[in-house]
Amino acid sequence: MFGADLSEVYDLVYASRGQDFAAEATLVAELIRARRPDAGSLLDVGCGTGEHLRWLRGLFDRVEGVDLSAAMVAVARAKLPGVQVHVADMCRLDLGRRFDAVISLSTAVAYLPSVEAMGRAVARMAGHLHPGGVLLVEPWYFPETFLDGHIAADIIRGADRTISRVSRTERLDSAARIESHYVVAHADGIRHFREDQVFGVWAREDYLAAFHQAGCTAEYLPDVQSGRGLFVGRAR
Numbered sequence: 001m002f003g004a005d006l007s008e009v010y011d012l013v014y015a016s017r018g019q020d021f022a023a024e025a026t027l028v029a030e031l032i033r034a035r036r037p038d039a040g041s042l043l044d045v046g047c048g049t050g051e052h053l054r055w056l057r058g059l060f061d062r063v064e065g066v067d068l069s070a071a072m073v074a075v076a077r078a079k080l081p082g083v084q085v086h087v088a089d090m091c092r093l094d095l096g097r098r099f100d101a102v103i104s105l106s107t108a109v110a111y112l113p114s115v116e117a118m119g120r121a122v123a124r125m126a127g128h129l130h131p132g133g134v135l136l137v138e139p140w141y142f143p144e145t146f147l148d149g150h151i152a153a154d155i156i157r158g159a160d161r162t163i164s165r166v167s168r169t170e171r172l173d174s175a176a177r178i179e180s181h182y183v184v185a186h187a188d189g190i191r192h193f194r195e196d197q198v199f200g201v202w203a204r205e206d207y208l209a210a211f212h213q214a215g216c217t218a219e220y221l222p223d224v225q226s227g228r229g230l231f232v233g234r235a236r
């Protein structure tokens with residue numbers, strides 16, 4: 001997952017599919033400052049190619065990122081000179097310092113294999129917060145909002161390439177698999193790759209329980225961001 005093929009096209013694909021990283025970063029900063037007006041430091045967990053950090057670095061004094069994929073981190077580091085971006089598993093995260101805010105966007109936590117693993121990751125995120133710091137986690141779909149058998153198709157036109165992407169989603173007990181096929185056409189050739197991703201389909205209460213067990217308050221803000229909402233809490 002999230003190897004060299006996907007990391008190379010990720011920004012173009014998601015921007016073309018309508019993801020507005022600047023608007024999302026602005027909303028995140030507003031939600032954080034509403035709870036902690038003096039917030040100056042932020043850690044983005046599962047930061048991917050660093051598109052949110054690209055905007056957040058102008059809104060906070062110090063930002064850092066962490067992601068499991070070395071390929072995604074390489075893209076982030078190239079676009080964020082001076083910003084520390086670490087390769088690490090969010091379930092075992094230990095950077096040895098704390099932040100005023102920790103965020104995890106675009107459903108990064110739902111790539112974990114179980115609700116218990118999600119709980120461990122939320123605990124590690126909370127462990128990187130100063131007292132009163134803000135934790136913000138974007139979930140994937142809940143069992144009642146998940147659409148089984150969803151199929152999607154996009155044609156994406158970039159300056160030097162055209163990409164077609166088709167995907168199908170299949171429910172597996174408390175998870176779902178998305179199979180995506182990409183065809184990338186450059187002037188010098190066309191290549192195809194496939195990406196299979198498995199997401200946890202967990203209940204709202206599972207996320208709220210993970211926040212509480214990690215020593216944070218928790219509320220769910222529906223409809224914001226991608227429409228999947230956000231969990232927001234504060235470390236006690």
Ligand SMILES: C[S@@+](CC[C@H](N)C(=O)[O-])C[C@H]1O[C@@H](n2cnc3c(N)ncnc32)[C@H](O)[C@@H]1O
Nearest residue numbers: 002046047048067068069089090105106108111
């Ligand atoms: C859909 S991408 C989102 C990236 C970024 N947050 C964004 O909004 O563009 C999910 C990211 O979560 C990362 N990820 C998945 N499992 C992880 C783990 N156990 N620890 C850290 N990062 C992880 C992936 O490598 C990937 O970059």
